[in-house]
Amino acid sequence: xxxxxxxxxxxxxxxxxxxxxxxxxxxxxxxxxxxxxxxxxxxxxxxxxxxxxxxxxxxxxxxxxxxxxxxxxxxxxxxxxxxxxxxxxxxxxxxxxxxxxxxxxxxxxxxxxxxxxxxxxxxxxxxxxxxxxxxxxxxxxxxxxxxxxxxxxxxxxxxxxxxxxxxxxxxxxxxxxxxxxxxxxxxxxxxxxxxxxxxxxxxxxxxxxxxxxxxxxxxxxxxxxxxxxxxxxxxxxxxxxxxxxxxxxxxxxxxxxxxxxxxxxxxxxxxxxxxxxxxxxxxxxxxxxxxxxxxxxxxxxxxxxxxxxxxxxxxxxxxxxxxxxxxxxxxxxxxxxxxxxxxxxxxxxxxxxxxxxxxxxxxxxxxxxxxxxxxxxxxxxxxx
Amino acid sequence: xxxxxxxxxxxxxxxxxxxxxxxxxxxxxxxxxxxxxxxxxxxxxxxxxxxxxxxxxxxxxxxxxxxxxxxxxxxxxxxxxxxxxxxxxxxxxxxxxxxxxxxxxxxxxxxxxxxxxxxxxxxxxxxxxxxxxxxxxxxxxxxxxxxxxxxxxxxxxxxxxxxxxxxxxxxxxxxxxxxxxxxxxxxxxxxxxxxxxxxxxxxxxxxxxxxxxxxxxxxxxxxxxxxxxxxxxxxxxxxxxxxxxxxxxxxxxxxxxxxxxxxxxxxxxxxxxxxxxxxxxxxxxxxxxxxxxxxxxxxxxxxxxxxxxxxxxxxxxxxxxxxxxxxxxxxxxxxxxxxxxxxxxxxxxxxxxxxxxxxxxxxxxxxxxxxxxxxxxxxxxxxx
Numbered sequence: 085x086x087x088x089x090x091x092x093x094x095x096x097x098x099x100x101x102x103x104x105x106x107x108x109x110x111x112x113x114x115x116x117x118x119x120x121x122x123x124x125x126x127x128x129x130x131x132x133x134x135x136x137x138x139x140x141x142x143x144x145x146x147x148x149x150x151x152x153x154x155x156x157x158x159x160x161x162x163x164x165x166x167x168x169x170x171x172x173x174x175x176x177x178x179x180x181x182x183x184x185x186x187x188x189x190x191x192x193x194x195x196x197x198x199x200x201x202x203x204x205x206x207x208x209x210x211x212x213x214x215x216x217x218x219x220x221x222x223x224x225x226x227x228x229x230x231x232x233x234x235x236x237x238x239x240x241x242x243x244x245x246x247x248x249x250x251x252x253x254x255x256x257x258x259x260x261x262x263x264x265x266x267x268x269x270x271x272x273x274x275x276x277x278x279x280x281x282x283x284x285x286x287x288x289x290x291x292x293x294x295x296x297x298x299x300x301x302x303x304x305x306x307x308x309x310x311x312x313x314x315x316x317x318x319x320x321x322x323x324x325x326x327x328x329x330x331x332x333x334x335x336x337x338x339x340x341x342x343x344x345x346x347x348x349x350x351x352x353x354x355x356x357x358x359x360x361x362x363x364x365x366x367x368x369x370x371x372x373x374x375x376x377x378x379x380x381x382x383x384x385x386x387x388x389x390x391x392x393x394x395x396x397x398x399x400x401x402x403x404x405x406x407x408x409x410x411x412x413x414x415x416x417x418x419x420x421x422x423x424x425x426x427x428x429x430x431x432x433x434x435x436x437x438x439x440x441x442x443x444x445x446x447x448x449x450x451x452x453x454x455x456x457x458x459x460x461x462x463x464x465x466x467x468x
Numbered sequence: 469x470x471x472x473x474x475x476x477x478x479x480x481x482x483x484x485x486x487x488x489x490x491x492x493x494x495x496x497x498x499x500x501x502x503x504x505x506x507x508x509x510x511x512x513x514x515x516x517x518x519x520x521x522x523x524x525x526x527x528x529x530x531x532x533x534x535x536x537x538x539x540x541x542x543x544x545x546x547x548x549x550x551x552x553x554x555x556x557x558x559x560x561x562x563x564x565x566x567x568x569x570x571x572x573x574x575x576x577x578x579x580x581x582x583x584x585x586x587x588x589x590x591x592x593x594x595x596x597x598x599x600x601x602x603x604x605x606x607x608x609x610x611x612x613x614x615x616x617x618x619x620x621x622x623x624x625x626x627x628x629x630x631x632x633x634x635x636x637x638x639x640x641x642x643x644x645x646x647x648x649x650x651x652x653x654x655x656x657x658x659x660x661x662x663x664x665x666x667x668x669x670x671x672x673x674x675x676x677x678x679x680x681x682x683x684x685x686x687x688x689x690x691x692x693x694x695x696x697x698x699x700x701x702x703x704x705x706x707x708x709x710x711x712x713x714x715x716x717x718x719x720x721x722x723x724x725x726x727x728x729x730x731x732x733x734x735x736x737x738x739x740x741x742x743x744x745x746x747x748x749x750x751x752x753x754x755x756x757x758x759x760x761x762x763x764x765x766x767x768x769x770x771x772x773x774x775x776x777x778x779x780x781x782x783x784x785x786x787x788x789x790x791x792x793x794x795x796x797x798x799x800x801x802x803x804x805x806x807x808x809x810x811x812x813x814x815x816x817x818x819x820x821x822x823x824x825x826x827x828x829x830x831x832x833x834x835x836x837x838x839x840x841x842x843x844x845x846x847x848x849x850x851x852x
Contacts, residue, residue: 309694350722441676443676
């Protein structure tokens, strides 16, 4: 059994649901168990563990935040019933890569909190706080579906920007690739598509499903349904991505016309102009339809991330170091994307044979994961 | 303060949510509190309280189930955030009508369990069990959204058909009208439209919302959205009613293409042929669309109720007795509809000025409610 398959087997059962997918929401019991496991791995390597007051956890070879440190790592949290690789692969790989790098090198391993936004609604919450792009009091007040605030879950008010981020020489996040573009075991990231999530509240008039005449209805489910189809069509026409994957209905009863349907639009495109046009066009069509349905639409951007181009010179250096590994963009958001505005940042992707992600079917082969660890070790040694 | 407004004020706070609507699900704490209130009202009137082993509660003037008894009453349970009149008005009115009827008359007041199907998914569960049209072992195994079975909630296996139903001379259920057709304080029911609920499971392939190309998706939200619009269009074309008011999504994450969208179709029409054609047409269109989306649809009828025509002679007698009160049909299901196949059954409707129901905005005026009580008293005296 390889060191990778051994470590992987240790964490595999943590937070796994009957679906085969994971329920590892930030600061809930399975994610806290993974943090304990992280502390154990750090201790085995004589690495110092620190927390940053924002929910992010670090293990350091050398002094914490020492100038010239190279930071690697990823996140433990999952989307509901997501795969096991998205996030944890970057942390497991980081510890195993550290083992292969000379002991005098200054390396930090990070576990960022709430990367998926699956609990508090804002993805990359930990890296946004750490870099100061997210206001700590706004973060403190975010609530999960049970009304628990981020501050309560964290046990303290988040502290916001950590000034020592300026000491970090480079950030390298290893992540499973989430599409099928990568045909070799390891690739290097070039850019992250601009992307965001918009909450759409469709308000109508709740009423009895049996007795209300069709012509008297103000049914927000109709406006919602129209918008789902419009978003799909607009995305296809503009070569972008649009998804409505989350819905809440009030009162959500079989025999009641809803009073409110809330849907979240996830939209992404290769450039900001295309993304802006896509969202504008979807909102315009939805608003027109709301007029015809006698419903009302309000749209709230919950998080919008501009296009991220990783450090071009750094990506080229990594590709050359890794036997001309391919350089490719991704549609998925990452903590590395947030950090790249503050520190020279790169990403390594590990091949995903089916491209499936955010699903129990997400998978990478052990051989490719081991190739990823070896690549990460070479990169850390080269940069540190 | 009238006796009606006094009793109404007693129960008004029980199970009321911040929305102003009610969360009075069968056999949950607010509904159990209402049952205690029912026992108190019965005791004040020296009425004997019995339960039937199916979750239905009765108060009797005279021996329980005595031959020739006239049964009235309704239900306490609500749809989520429903109005306060739908159900409880029939029980409060029943007790107050009993006060106005000579003491030698044999009258039963019923509180039927789970009329809305809001907890266990099958409407009129109590009256279906009592009349033997629902298999007790199937009812026992029904579960609520938390996985609690009807048997667990009831604390025992339901017993099924109660043979003494044959002793009941007539059933009269008073209910708030749920449309705007009734323009006088009180009306008499003629028929209930055939209606039913169909669960539609749209299965697709869960995947990452950011990285999965639009052409590679099998997104069940699209098939669902198309079906919502198709059901609305088909219902309008055929003069019927169709509603999708309840939805469940898996995993229900903003950044994940769903693996499953489950929607419930509530459909009703003036006659069975129209209803059958409506549902068939919606399922056909949805299945065709599923083929184009690369998703799969399975449809499960959860409850389908044939057309109910109330006893014509009885309705005419009540109308004459009530100064030629109008006789009108309804699109809403009722326990009286289930009972009418077994006992001569009538319904009295109390005017609803806006027609809004299954919503916090549901309302009837105190004056109309008092007219309803007076009408019910006259009917009970006439029939008993």
